[in-house]
Amino acid sequence: MEDSFxxxxxxxxxxxxxxxxxxxxxxxxxxxxxxxxxxxxxxxKRRFSADSGKFFYEKHKIFLYKEDFEKFSHGLEGVIGFxxxxxxxxxAPTPFAEADEEDFGFGDFKVDTPENEEEHS
Numbered sequence: 001m002e003d004s005f006x007x008x009x010x011x012x013x014x015x016x017x018x019x020x021x022x023x024x025x026x027x028x029x030x031x032x033x034x035x036x037x038x039x040x041x042x043x044x045k046r047r048f049s050a051d052s053g054k055f056f057y058e059k060h061k062i063f064l065y066k067e068d069f070e071k072f073s074h075g076l077e078g079v080i081g082f083x084x085x086x087x088x089x090x091x092a093p094t095p096f097a098e099a100d101e102e103d104f105g106f107g108d109f110k111v112d113t114p115e116n117e118e119e120h121s
Contacts, residue, residue, distance in 0.1 A: 013037060022046070039064040 014029040026042040042061045049056055064072055078089030 037066060039069075 011030045011032075012028070013031050016027040018025040018027070022045060024044045026040075026044065028040045028042070029037055030040060031037050040061055040063050042059055044057050044059045046055055047058045048054075074091055078091040081087065081089055
């Protein structure tokens with residue numbers, strides 16, 4: 001029975017919850033069936049729906065894979081440094097033209113604006 005439980009839950013490796021003001025961030029390390037670890041970062045924010053009169057949690061999630069950790073980390077450090085100091089980082093951004101347009105799929109994204117925010121309710 002225990003072996004069955006472990007096999008069914010092998011995806012979840014480690015989790016860390018960070019409460020930051022009105023938001024909560026969940027850092028969840030997962031593992032694929034092939035044994036590769038990856039990170040999901042979820043932002044959760046409590047919202048009120050005027051339509052239903054109830055609270056709900058709005059969540060946004062990104063998946064970060066091991067092969068991208070270093071570039072993601074450098075980019076994040078760079079923009080945080082810029083916010084804190086106003087100095088642009090010495091990190092050269094990857095030119096957009098070098099990337100395959102299919103890698104981005106911007107057409108699949110919906111930008112949250114006041115006009116479409118009620119769709120989240």
